[in-house]
Amino acid sequence: MADIRRLSWLMSRERTIEDVASGDISLVVKALVDEQAMRPKLVQELGRFPRVLVEYIGASEYTKERLGKFHARSESYFSGGSYGDCIKYFSKRKDKGAELLARKCRYATQLVKLFDFYMEKGIGKRFTQSYMVYDTDARKDDSIHRMGMQLVRGVRKRYDISMEDIVGIVADVRPAIREYYCSPEQQYQRRGNVAFLDFGKK
Numbered sequence: 219m220a221d222i223r224r225l226s227w228l229m230s231r232e233r234t235i236e237d238v239a240s241g242d243i244s245l246v247v248k249a250l251v252d253e254q255a256m257r258p259k260l261v262q263e264l265g266r267f268p269r270v271l272v273e274y275i276g277a278s279e280y281t282k283e284r285l286g287k288f289h290a291r292s293e294s295y296f297s298g299g300s301y302g303d304c305i306k307y308f309s310k311r312k313d314k315g316a317e318l319l320a321r322k323c324r325y326a327t328q329l330v331k332l333f334d335f336y337m338e339k340g341i342g343k344r345f346t347q348s349y350m351v352y353d354t355d356a357r358k359d360d361s362i363h364r365m366g367m368q369l370v371r372g373v374r375k376r377y378d379i380s381m382e383d384i385v386g387i388v389a390d391v392r393p394a395i396r397e398y399y400c401s402p403e404q405q406y407q408r409r410g411n412v413a414f415l416d417f418g419k420k
Contacts, residue, residue, distance in 0.1 A: 298327035
């Protein structure tokens with residue numbers, strides 16, 4: 219388990235597969251196979267975001283069990299479309315690890331949908347947290363507007379995760395987001411790479 223957690227740490231540091239020992243990889247593959255047998259739907263859900271899945275594989279058995287039970291009863295939470303009140307299922311004292319993994323998956327799902335919407339209708343504007351909440355086109359789409367509000371407000375309330383963390387998770391499956399997302403601390407610099415214009419469209 220120590221080697222699996224080491225791999226999880228390497229992934230969180232954005233290392234490449236060349237940085238990981240073959241022994242670590244073998245253990246992770248075995249752990250992943252075991253998890254797929256025990257909680258196939260949860261593994262499939264988390265597998266949409268490799269970094270979250272690796273973090274889950276390196277988590278304690280208690281965290282995996284709690285997250286599995288939560289997913290079984292509140293699967294819609296992970297799709298990003300519900301209001302998310304069911305997250306109160308977790309104990310603030312005991313379930314911090316499981317709750318954080320659930321939030322990462324939900325927030326990443328919401329950000330993917332917001333970014334896809336932006337790539338379709340928002341090119342030329344700044345892709346910022348303000349865009350997610352206040353953009354005129356986004357506000358016309360009830361589901362997109364609600365997701366933007368939930369994502370931005372949810373992340374701002376957390377001390378253990380930032381929007382930049384979620385962008386990093388999403389960048390594994392939507393690399394173009396790094397070119398367009400502008401954090402509150404950054405001066406917006408649009409590179410205007412036309413090769414990305416159709417990236418992420420459905």
